[in-house]
Amino acid sequence: MRLTCSVEIVNRLLPSHNLKKPSQKSHSQISLGKKPGSTGKDGVLFLMICTAKDRNGTKIVVKDNIEQYFVKFINEGKATVRIKEPQHDICISKADPLQLKNFLNLLRSASQGKELERITLSALAPASARNVEKPKSKMVVLTRKDYPITTNFPSSLVHLQVSACNMKRVDSRILDLKKLQVLDLSENLIEDLPEKFNKMLQLNTVKFSHNKFMKFPLLLCRMPLSDNLVSVDLSDNQLTRIPLELCELKNLFYLKLDRNKIELLPPTIGKLVRLKQLSCVENLIKTLPANFNRLQLDDLDLYGNPLDLPEADTVITSHLEFPTLLEVSARAIKKMRIPYSNEDLFEQLCNYLDSARQCWCGNYCFRCSARYILRLDLHQMVKNVTGWNVVGQTLVPVEAFLCSQNCLNKFQKNPKAYWKKK
Numbered sequence: 411m412r413l414t415c416s417v418e419i420v421n422r423l424l425p426s427h428n429l430k431k432p433s434q435k436s437h438s439q440i441s442l443g444k445k446p447g448s449t450g451k452d453g454v455l456f457l458m459i460c461t462a463k464d465r466n467g468t469k470i471v472v473k474d475n476i477e478q479y480f481v482k483f484i485n486e487g488k489a490t491v492r493i494k495e496p497q498h499d500i501c502i503s504k505a506d507p508l509q510l511k512n513f514l515n516l517l518r519s520a521s522q523g524k525e526l527e528r529i530t531l532s533a534l535a536p537a538s539a540r541n542v543e544k545p546k547s548k549m550v551v552l553t554r555k556d557y558p559i560t561t562n563f564p565s566s567l568v569h570l571q572v573s574a575c576n577m578k579r580v581d582s583r584i585l586d587l588k589k590l591q592v593l594d595l596s597e598n599l600i601e602d603l604p605e606k607f608n609k610m611l612q613l614n615t616v617k618f619s620h621n622k623f624m625k626f627p628l629l630l631c632r633m634p635l636s637d638n639l640v641s642v643d644l645s646d647n648q649l650t651r652i653p654l655e656l657c658e659l660k661n662l663f664y665l666k667l668d669r670n671k672i673e674l675l676p677p678t679i680g681k682l683v684r685l686k687q688l689s690c691v692e693n694l695i696k697t698l699p700a701n702f703n704r705l706q707l708d709d710l711d712l713y714g715n716p717l718d719l720p721e722a723d724t725v726i727t728s729h730l731e732f733p734t735l736l737e738v739s740a741r742a743i744k745k746m747r748i749p750y751s752n753e754d755l756f757e758q759l760c761n762y763l764d765s766a767r768q769c770w771c772g773n774y775c776f777r778c779s780a781r782y783i784l785r786l787d788l789h790q791m792v793k794n795v796t797g798w799n800v801v802g803q804t805l806v807p808v809e810a811f812l813c814s815q816n817c818l819n820k821f822q823k824n825p826k827a828y829w830k831k832k
């Protein structure tokens with residue numbers, strides 16, 4: 411029987427000689443068996459520990475040579491076996507708990523001199539490199555010729571980078587990597603993500619900079635990915651619009667959208683309560699959504715955007731006349747959250763409904779609204795504002811939509827009260 415795990419061999423004599431050795435855990439294969447050539451009942455049973463450095467392994471006699479077993483943490487895959495001669499403790503960790511239990515049971519029987527079934531014993535041959543090498547957790551492919559075609563990606567990968575490989579779609583073999591947490595596919599030709607992308611349950615960091623995305627991939631905003639993603643980089647693509655769904659990424663900490671063609675950030679961006687680092691360098695942003703003020707950022711970079719700062723807080727357009735029948739019904743559909751799609755309504759009507767803006771009172775409005783630009787000092791909400799056009803200048807234009815004269819009056823009187831509202 412063989413067990414793959416992490417092993418540290420501690421010499422119990424060292425402390426009595428006042429010596430200390432630094433901990434040296436290594437990925438190992440432990441087996442229980444007889445030396446090749448030894449036959450029948452006469453063969454002596456050995457415990458053999460092979461590591462990548464020593465593939466021939468250390469062999470320890472088993473019979474009447476085990477002093478004690480420490481198995482308090484066996485369910486976590488940890489145990490220690492105390493050997494009588496040499497005076498060593500074999501500390502096992504990172505083992506499969508079930509396999510470890512079986513192995514120790516077998517070892518116990520063997521040390522008591524019981525005869526074991528032959529099938530449970532291994533021939534004590536040197537371990538193959540594959541069995542003792544640490545499973546590969548990181549892989550970086552930077553040229554097309556290094557891209558694995560005939561072999562698979564190691565299933566143990568946690569971090570994978572495949573850059574500059576002219577990849578047009580995400581390889582299905584990548585989608586099968588169940589342990590993957592960080593996926594970097596920058597500098598490729600990807601336009602969209604396959605449906606299965608959402609099944610990567612451990613993924614928390616995606617980097618798709620320098621690709622061909624025209625639309626923000628909505629798959630990232632769906633469960634379970636939406637709960638797990640911490641870092642998203644979509645710099646240097648051709649995004650024009652950031653969907654409202656982005657705000658579903660509850661745990662998003664880092665968002666980078668540099669050098670796209672984005673004109674507006676989502677009006678509900680304030681829902682990203684965990685967001686700490688936001689970079690939108692060189693886009694086409696003229697104003698920020700009113701909700702922006704709810705963010706609590708550590709770093710913000712808005713360099714190279716045509717931010718249009720008025721001289722003072724001001725009403726830009728006001729269409730607060732009596733709303734049309736179309737607007738009244740559209741406001742009701744939005745307020746009651748009635749679902750709609752291209753199948754129920756003309757595309758034009760869908761687009762109209764999609765253009766809804768939310769007033770601070772919670773109501774939705776369309777053309778019949780006032781657009782108000784307020785000057786916001788970023789220092790109120792960001793620790794480090796970098797890459798600013800003018801040194802010391804941290805005022806930005808923030809855009810709010812008000813649904814009625816009443817709301818506009820209240821807002822003009824005390825804009826700060828607005829921020830406290832959801």
Ligand SMILES: [Zn+2]
Nearest residue numbers: 769771813817
């Ligand atoms: Zn209102």
